Amino acid sequence: MSDRVEKILVCGNVEGRLNQLFKRVSSVNEKNGPFSMLLCVGEFFGSDNSQWVPYQKGKLKAPLPTYILGPHNHHTREYFSDMKGCELAENIIYLGPSGIYPCSSGLRIMYLSGRETDKKKNDLSFVFNDIKALETQATNKPTIDILMTGQWPNAVCGFVKKPEGYDPEADGSTMISRLAYNVQPRYHFSGLGEVYYERLPYRNHKILNEPTRHVTRFIGLAKVGNPEKQKWLYAFNITPMVHCEQSELNKQPPDVTECPYSESINTQQRSQACAKVSGAQFFYDMNAKFDDTERGKKRIGDGDKGGERKRLPPKPTGPCWFCLASPEVEKHLVVSVGNHSYVALAKGGLVSEHLLILPIAHFQSTSDLEDDCREEIEKFKSALKRMFKKKGSSVVFFERNYRSQHLQVQVVPIPKNTVDCTLETFMNIATSFNLELDEIPKLSDISQVAPPGTPFFYTELPTGEKLYHRVKKNFPLQFGR
Structure with a gap:
């Protein structure tokens, strides 16, 4: 297990120094x-950010990925070129407003x-729905190794002595207390308190009533x-939770305390559930859904009588390469993230600009x-059609709901001088495979033709035709390509 150990450094407020x-990091x-x-x-x-200039211009480089x-x-807002997250200089990366960063080692x-x-x-704040979105992202795979927040949780000093020079109850965040309680990180670091404070580890289970779980260690950095020469750089070793033996992970240190947070923290903020959420994030954005009708913008899923309860997406049966919250997603390929779907470059695309449109949550096909x-x-x-039109191309969209786990709408730009022969090409290749491609009305939707669970191949041509094949058996998986 030693080859799985990660050695990590954490620092508090830098403020341009x-x-x-x-x-110090290099040393x-x-x-x-x-x-x-x-x-x-x-x-x-x-x-004073004069020391930033040589890093920004590439004359100096951070000694570690930062x-x-x-x-x-x-x-300080002006120094962030993209508030969704970006690389500010070589080896200096702004993560984004909120999210989960999955490392290649398995660390989350x-x-x-x-x-x-x-x-x-x-751009300087977060609201209740940001917390709910993070909790949702952690639900499917609750293995958060490290939680990074600027602000302290306000209730972190329960059962232990408070730090000198800072009162988290007055300046800390109730929302972060809730987040820490629900996602149960192994380490939680904060820096805005500007004092060094290493809380005794606390347990994440109720003795005798719940199975033993791992402990959480909270560290505030100066x-x-x-x-005052308080500690501002913290070094530690950690083996990603996914590589830990359960018995080793759940060992309880002798100085462990009760959890400073309680279940009541989840009900204290329920009145904020309808706070407006805006903005996306660099890695992924899974904001809560809302029903913006005239019935009062009620939140979906809380049992409101005025709104219709929506169907939750099914959970994948195994690792999914396309669920945006999954560590298997190759996020360097992501181009744009919306509220419910995202666009990514195709790995091994037919052309350099071959794209995919995918739902953020786990849905198998457009019909679902x-x-x-x-x-x-x-x-x-529509946006991609306009973009490629400006570049002198047209677009073919196609989807295969057969031996696939997660919906992928393939987006393939083609030269304009080939548009007139796309229908003939599809029909000829279908004939060579003894397949029948049916043309469906241009104003119809695939969900009207193929109910959920139906295996199918579907394409939209730049000339407006929509072709559909109901898969029965022995369908060539690479037909669309």
Whole structure:
């Protein structure tokens, strides 16, 4: 199991002191490394960011891959070119407003930028539905190794002594307390308190009433270069939870305490469930769904009598390469993320601009989709048609719901001078395979023709024709290609 161990560094508020930070990181890495990454919790930029310029211009490089949270103050907002998440300089990556970053080693890092607000969300804050979205992302596979938040959880000091110089009950976040309680990270780091505080580990189960679970360790870090010389750089080893033996993972240290959070924290914020959520994120965005009707914008799924309960997507039976919350997704291929679907480059595409449109949640085919997801996919189709038209191309869309687990709408641009022969080409190839392609009305929808669970092949041609084949047996999997 030793070859699975990750060595990680975490720092508190940097506030522009990059030279001091990276000099220390280089020294620690040389003496005790190699470390795989540096995580920065809190404010990365400050009032004086002159030391940032050589890193931004590529003259200097961070000694380790450095992952940072977003801005917490208005005067640092300008240094983030894309608030959804981006690489700010070589080896310095802004993760995004919130999400889960799955490392190739199996380590899963959850991150949340900004400060809590019960008002309108902006680039410096998060709202209740951001917390709910993170909890949803962790539900299918609750293996969060590390939680990164700028703000502290307000209730973290229950059953233990508070730190000197900072009161989390006054300045911390109730929402983050709830998040930590529900996702049960193994490590939780925060930096905005600007004091060093390593809480005694706490258990995530009720003794005698629940099976033994792993403990959580909360660490608050001081500001880089603080005059009090409080600890601002933390080094630790961790084996990703997915590679841990359960007995080893659930060992209880002798100084473990009860969990500082309680179930009541889940009911305290229910009134905020209708807070408006906006914005996407770099890796994935799984915001809660809403029914924006005149009945009062009631939240779907809470049993409201005024709204229709929506069907939940089925869970995959095994690892899915296309569910956006899955660690198997190759997120470097993702192009754009919407509220219910996303666009990605095809791996091994027919042409360099071969794309896929996929639902964020697990749906097998277009026939299974909810209306809001289907509408968003149609918007993506329209936008891609316009884009490729400007580039002098037309588009063929096709979908195969046969021996496939997750819906993939294939998007293949073709030269305009080949458009007139696409219908003939499809028909000729179908004939060579002894397949029947039926043309369905142009204004119809595939869900009207193929009920959920029906295996089929379906294509939309740039000339407007829609072709459908009901798969029975021995369908060539590469027919569309």
